[in-house]
Amino acid sequence: MKYLCLVYSNEQLLHDSPDSPRDEECFAYAEVVRQSGRMLAAEALQPVETATTVRMRGGKLSITDGPFAETKEQLAGFYLVEARDLNEALQIAGKIPAARVGSVEVRPVRQLDV
Amino acid sequence: MDAAEPLHELLARLYREESRRVLATLIRLLGDFDLAEEALHEAFRVAMEQWPGDGVPANPRAWLVSAGRFKAIDGLRRQARFEPLDARLADSIAACDQPLWDGDSLEDDRLRLIFTCCHPALGADAQVALTLREICDLSTEDIARAFLVSPSTVAQRIVRAKAKIRDARIPYEVPGRGELAERLQSVLQVIYLVFNEGYFASSGAALTRSHLSNEAIRLGRLLLELLPEPEVMGLLALMLLHEARRPARTSASGEPVLLDQQDRSLWSAELIAEGDALVLQALRSQRFGAYALQAAIAAVHAEAANAAATDWAQIVGLYDALLRISPSPVIELNRAVALAMRDGPAAGLALIEALLDRGELADYHLAYAAQADLYRRLGRSGEARDAYRRALHLARQGADRQFLQRRLDELVDG
Numbered sequence: 305m306k307y308l309c310l311v312y313s314n315e316q317l318l319h320d321s322p323d324s325p326r327d328e329e330c331f332a333y334a335e336v337v338r339q340s341g342r343m344l345a346a347e348a349l350q351p352v353e354t355a356t357t358v359r360m361r362g363g364k365l366s367i368t369d370g371p372f373a374e375t376k377e378q379l380a381g382f383y384l385v386e387a388r389d390l391n392e393a394l395q396i397a398g399k400i401p402a403a404r405v406g407s408v409e410v411r412p413v414r415q416l417d418v
Numbered sequence: 419m420d421a422a423e424p425l426h427e428l429l430a431r432l433y434r435e436e437s438r439r440v441l442a443t444l445i446r447l448l449g450d451f452d453l454a455e456e457a458l459h460e461a462f463r464v465a466m467e468q469w470p471g472d473g474v475p476a477n478p479r480a481w482l483v484s485a486g487r488f489k490a491i492d493g494l495r496r497q498a499r500f501e502p503l504d505a506r507l508a509d510s511i512a513a514c515d516q517p518l519w520d521g522d523s524l525e526d527d528r529l530r531l532i533f534t535c536c537h538p539a540l541g542a543d544a545q546v547a548l549t550l551r552e553i554c555d556l557s558t559e560d561i562a563r564a565f566l567v568s569p570s571t572v573a574q575r576i577v578r579a580k581a582k583i584r585d586a587r588i589p590y591e592v593p594g595r596g597e598l599a600e601r602l603q604s605v606l607q608v609i610y611l612v613f614n615e616g617y618f619a620s621s622g623a624a625l626t627r628s629h630l631s632n633e634a635i636r637l638g639r640l641l642l643e644l645l646p647e648p649e650v651m652g653l654l655a656l657m658l659l660h661e662a663r664r665p666a667r668t669s670a671s672g673e674p675v676l677l678d679q680q681d682r683s684l685w686s687a688e689l690i691a692e693g694d695a696l697v698l699q700a701l702r703s704q705r706f707g708a709y710a711l712q713a714a715i716a717a718v719h720a721e722a723a724n725a726a727a728t729d730w731a732q733i734v735g736l737y738d739a740l741l742r743i744s745p746s747p748v749i750e751l752n753r754a755v756a757l758a759m760r761d762g763p764a765a766g767l768a769l770i771e772a773l774l775d776r777g778e779l780a781d782y783h784l785a786y787a788a789q790a791d792l793y794r795r796l797g798r799s800g801e802a803r804d805a806y807r808r809a810l811h812l813a814r815q816g817a818d819r820q821f822l823q824r825r826l827d828e829l830v831d832g
């Protein structure tokens with residue numbers, strides 16, 4: 305089953321806390337998951353100031369600056385993994401280095417009903 | 419089987435004693451809680467029809483498991499006309515060659531059920547509701563009454579929990595060695611929460627809901643039988659030693675009687691003996707944790723003939739050990755109260771005031787009640803009154819409020 309692991313963190317703290325992971329460590333962990341054969345995709349994201357939100361309403365496209373919701377923690381990256389069950393997905397998610405300073409939301413991927 | 423036992427009584431007894439085991443195995447075989455519950459009831463229905471003619475099978479439990487599984491596959495195949503997915507599900511269940519029946523896997527199934535109902539990915543309310551419904555077979559109405567919520571709220575919690583187990587694929591398994599200790603903590607927490615809800619009802623007028631506490635003790639015994647870990651012994655001991663005091667902890671008029679005022683001849687010697695033995699066993703293992711230490715504290719209280727004879731030095735020492743493993747302001751408060759008994763009220767009061775200054779217990783009525791009691795013992799009546807009023811303002815439960823009000827009245831009169 306596929307799980308999306310959404311990495312959230314306060315952007316102000318993500319790189320400045322004593323526990324903050326460096327890029328090399330993040331890259332190394334992604335390599336470990338890749339080599340285990342569980343990785344489908346993983347990326348880190350640019351800060352939320354670069355976000356743009358679009359909505360289609362009444363056939364009209366609206367474009368606004370900023371994220372969909374203002375929150376204390378911002379989406380900083382994601383892993384899409386293939387795991388046997390939730391326990392395995394949680395084990396993978398828990399070791400993502402950014403989990404030490406932020407949090408990782410693990411969501412099962414829904415099969416579209418077609 | 420007792421040949422003289424009428425069939426309907428035998429079936430009722432089997433349901434009481436075996437239905438949870440059968441359910442636990444059916445959940446593994448069918449991979450779904452709702453399907454397994456339906457299959458369980460079908461199995462008992464078929465038994466009621468067939469056993470009068472065919473006789474009682476040699477192994478009724480195994481018979482019920484296989485009848486339930488067969489009925490589930492049959493039902494899915496019949497529905498397959500409308501829902502093609504059901505056909506595939508029925509085929510995969512029928513093709514699955516997991517052992518239907520052998521002693522070990524059956525005990526494992528009960529553990530699987532416990533660990534799944536108490537999975538940390540489920541919310542605390544859902545864990546409790548699911549555990550009481552699936553493992554203890556309490557009705558949603560009973561659970562609702564015990565937790566002072568509506569039956570539909572409980573039903574909804576259970577439906578959502580089952581949906582999460584299915585959709586997020588929470589596995590039906592006993593965690594491996596690496597995760598066991600952590601996952602066991604969440605099981606113990608659920609059991610202790612159920613016990614406490616029955617023991618220290620957090621709101622409402624009824625102080626004793628012994629039914630819930632008894633269910634928690636039953637769960638503790640079951641878990642100990644399946645998984646004899648020191649912390650399981652510790653939790654069971656803790657619950658037994660508290661339960662032993664139940665007859666003495668409320669007055670005839672329903673007010674709480676504090677530990678030092680209780681008539682200790684009312685304590686259950688039988689439960690204390692069982693609790694003591696478990697505490698010893700847990701402590702000897704050298705792998706004990708917070709539950710065993712709390713049980714050890716309860717055991718020290720239990721061995722004192724009266725409050726004055728309590729070994730307060732040992733209790734303070736046990737609280738020190740407890741604070742090292744699981745620091746919490748409530749444990750600090752309890753330690754301060756014990757220290758006041760060992761070294762006098764002034765020493766305990768200094769600790770409680772420092773604790774309140776830190777603000778963590780600012781909304782906890784028992785912190786002010788303890789402070790008030792120490793002021794009273796030091797003869798500082800004005801400050802004692804203020805603290806009782808603050809405690810009264812924060813207390814929710816009727817009986818606690820009556821007790822605090824009486825103490826306050828005594829001070830005002832005196």
